[in-house]
Amino acid sequence: MFSPKSVSAALATHFGNALVSPAPSPLTDEERRMFSRLKILLTEKEQGLIESEEEDEEALVQESGDSDSDYDAEEDEKPEQRSRKPWTKELCDKMLEFYRSKDLEDGRRGASQSFKRMQNRFRAHMKTEYDLTLLRKYEKTGVIPSVRYSAMRQLASDVRAKLGEKMKKGVPIHDTDIRKIALDLNKLNAASGNFKASATWVSKWKVHHRIVSRKVTKFVTRKATKDREKVLKQIDELRIKFLAVVRKNPGIVIINADQTGQVKEMHSTRTLAEEGSKDVVVEIESKSATTHSVTVLPTIYLDGRQHPIVYVHLGEPTGSLPAKKAVYGNKNLVIGASKSHIMNREAAARYFKEVLFVQPMPKHMLLLLDSWSLFLNHSFIQGLVPKGHKVTILNIPKGGTSLAQPLDLCYNQQWKCVMRRLNDAILVHDIDFVLHTRDNLLRCISQVYWAFGAPMFKEYRKYGWYRGGFLTTHPAPFVTPPKYMFGEGSEADCPCSEPGLIRCPYCKKAHCFSCFVINSHRCA
Ligand SMILES: [Zn+2]
Ligand SMILES: [Zn+2]
Known part of the structure; x- marks a missing residue:
């Protein structure tokens, strides 16, 4: 044992x-x-070779067998609007009598009428099959079902049915999805005018339906670099050099840029499992698209600003963007392409010439870059600097990005999280939008980059600099983009009156997928 x-x-x-x-x-x-x-x-x-990450996981523990157990779904809602007239005892008895009155061929009574016949006879009261279930329950218990209560119970089980399909396919579910689906269905069935799908409702719903959020702690072994001591020493030296440059050059503008690979189609990595099922089938829109095929190169400043333009490099089979077909464009995108998404010399040159070294350009810039070969090639970069400007370059040592690259320490992870949440939303809410097409991908990148640049994320954007040891004062408290955009308030109605999904960090209003992403919402 x-x-x-x-x-x-x-x-x-x-x-x-x-x-x-x-x-x-x-x-x-x-x-x-x-x-x-x-x-x-x-x-x-x-020895500092391992990091633990916490992740939320929604898992279906077991099917709820007793759908008749006490479930006070309306506890925190006030009954006001009712979708049908309340049932009286007389009515219940009348309906029940008819229900059980079907004559059998041998003349005996006792079989039951079909729902269709019940509906024809009691049109005002028998709206859904669920009403019949309630009637049968009345027969057993003698308790007259309250109207709103039953509507709310129906709603709860509809939500379960809708999510069950998704969870079986392994689509990741988040609390906001449960709320959104509940609100959608409520609207559709006009069940209750003031139903808000509050956080309390969601948590009760989850308890009732045996769906649990689990915090999963993953242990991630960092690449145990033999030269870890050496890297740590190099980073210390880098910080000293950095401070020296900053002290010597008041007014210098400090910048960090980092390439991040973007899987064309990203899914939340959590797994959902029903008890007893070993295989979890994950629905993926397109198998071949699940590869790294885009590189995004965002740029942030030490003072918390984000550069207005992001460089995006696409891997295209032909090695270039289609000449005849229009490609999605936005003023915050510079788009390059080659046979692979990996940036080449030409791409790097375009980044400097068309993104970073454009007017109005600061007189003196300090670039904090990783040890990518083209970023180590200082003469190449200096050759692109416009006359009258000065650029100082400091490189983060190889193997040191997870310790000192500001964008790596705070930005890239949340970026991926937001992209994943968008993709999850498409699957969960059956949104008619294929993420992996070139234009849609560019549309999403453009929109997410714009959102990440919101003034409200200024302190958030400073945090990586602080973690990397380049900023000595801790930024003021902040909320991260995924938390804000998909958190509480994101399910409020969109100005177009559809239920919302994403909260805009500029106007702070919730927007539906269509208004925010497809129509490239730009309120600022
Ligand atoms: Zn807005
Ligand atoms: Zn909308």
């Missing part, structure tokens, strides 16, 4: 926390393997 007690005792002894009594008992093979795994995990953590 596996004994956690023995394993933890062995661990305590190993880490010099010797237990007095009882002495650790000899481990079985299985215990020894676990001991060794935990020992390595803890040792690597101690």
